[in-house]
Amino acid sequence: MAWDEKTLSADLKTALRGLYVLYGEEGYLVARYMEQIAKKAVCDDLGGFNLQRFDGETADAAQIEEAIDALPLMAERKCVVVRDLDITAGDRAERLLPLLEDMPETTVVVLYYMQLQPQMKNAKWKRLLEAATKNGAAVCFAKKTPAELSRTLCSGATRRGCKLTPQNAALLVQQCGEDMLLLTNELDKLAALADGGEITAEMIRAAATKNLEARVFDLSKALLRHRRDEAFSILDTLLQQREEPVGILAVLTNSYVDMYRMKVAQIAKKSASEVAAAFPTYKGKEFRLRYAAQDAAGLSVVQLRRALAVLAGADTALKSSGTQARFVLETTLTKLL
Template sequence: MPEITEAELKKQIEQSNFAGLYFLYGEEKYLVSHYMKKLSEKASGRQFTDFNFQKFDGGETGADRIAEAAQSLPFFAERKCVLVSDPDADSMKTVEAEKWKEMIMSLPETTVLVVALPNLEVDEKKGKNWKKLIDLMKSNGNVVRFGRRTDAQLQKLLCSGAQKRGCVLSPRNAGRLVACCGSDLTALFGELEKLCSYVKQGEITEQLIDGFAVKNLEARVFDLSKAVLSGSGDRAYSILNLLLEQGEEPVAILAVLSSAYLDLYRVRASVQSGLSATEPAKHFDYARKEFRLRNAERDAGRYPDGMFRGSLKELLAADIALKSSRGDRRIVLEKLIARLLILAERGKTA
């Protein structure tokens, strides 16, 4: 049985047409957890769940105990479910890995074994043990990998989630929520839950998102870059002070600020070359970050090339200063903001 899609998994759960083994993993941990719960609940049934559903922490439980649970018969039911979360194949000794292999290849028809990684990250290219285990599970069960979602997919999920909660969220405002909070589904649905609780059965507007959603570091530093480019020194320093007071690392702040300027420069270069503003996504990693290029398109044409080149030089100098100096890193950032403000002001009059 090969790797299956999310849609195929959803159909199997709805129809109670279960395979004997499922392996759920991938970068999108929210979906791994979501389907892990749905699958184990449906596979174990509604009656006698104390007997027909057993859950194990894969990092603390050995294969012998898991195999014993998998081999035991269900109690007055067609099947039972055994859930194992976050086993670490890379840390398994040879004997333990062989026991896992034996267990997987001898599962009884009355057991649905669900192996899921709601927290653990897997690198199949580097982890030889993981590659062997995943290949084994593909041969004996269904494997589902939940990769990162695109902006469009995230917006669709949020709009659907709002509708299920009795609220209205437009695709445009769903995109705004993604831009504000980032692309992590766990964080996004946490913010959506909060907004829906506030509006009850109304519309989630742009004003509500701006006023209530908790911005991630990227969104807050993006606000910092907008303040600098608009020449609002007071606002720029206010945002910087808040970031530092909240414990954000200066190196992390600088990295995101540099990314904002790189976005602007790349978009400007693309448009000047007769290409679209989204062209950089074909050459750089903008997966689930396409909105950054759309945001950059609004400002990229307002300033001359010299302003961007000068700003990038200042950002590089600040990066070197932060990583090589033992002095006050706050002063490095404050000086940088002052120089970027001067360059932006000169760019307006150029």
């Protein structure tokens, strides 16, 4: 059974194992723990001789086998780190699996996966994960929910000597998205700005990077308030930043779908929680529905259906050859205003 981040973090405080297989959707955590394990394994290796890194796409099995088998240089142990090793390719299973199942006591191996992911139903992958369970740990870093990210940001702010409330942490996630690397960079920036004080909502809105979803949310707000100049200015900025027109339209369509669903739900006397339960896409993102309910208050079901028809037509036009994307998007905004 695969460990989670909490189990690995607790285990690393007291132990160091022979084989780690790190994978999952949270690539930031996969890379962070890979570095943490490598540092712990060769902490006394001042010259860096006992840490060997390989790219699993280009390294052959013989190179990796030799590195694992070799003794450390004037140290208790060595560490071999391999990124995205496909155990099913070539002769890798035949050469490496027996070695990983019977690990040398002087070597720590970290196999970490950023692009490639283990195939649980494949016999060779299963054998690799079983070897990790026997000699160390297979660790799956599942994607964090917005609530988990908010808690991580709050504790991260405390470590940086400043304060971040759960409400403002949630705002940061909404504005920047759920990429942990980006959120960590934004937290570093905001902590420096707060200078030991509190990271406020005003700081977040003014200084934190907005992801596509947040910027298109601003666009939909401008459309609903009939602010033509603001809407076209946001669209122009998005296109200048080379956001994909299909992506812009998709996020804009999602905001109108959210409003339509909440409008119909209100008529049926259903809550945002009930709507979220009916559509898995809202798991951990109920805030979208709460905002949508507010935005839909001044619109009728008929108006929202017309808007969705306009957006569907724009999607067809964008995907048709020879159509100018800017023209389609600008025409769509005009129809929605």
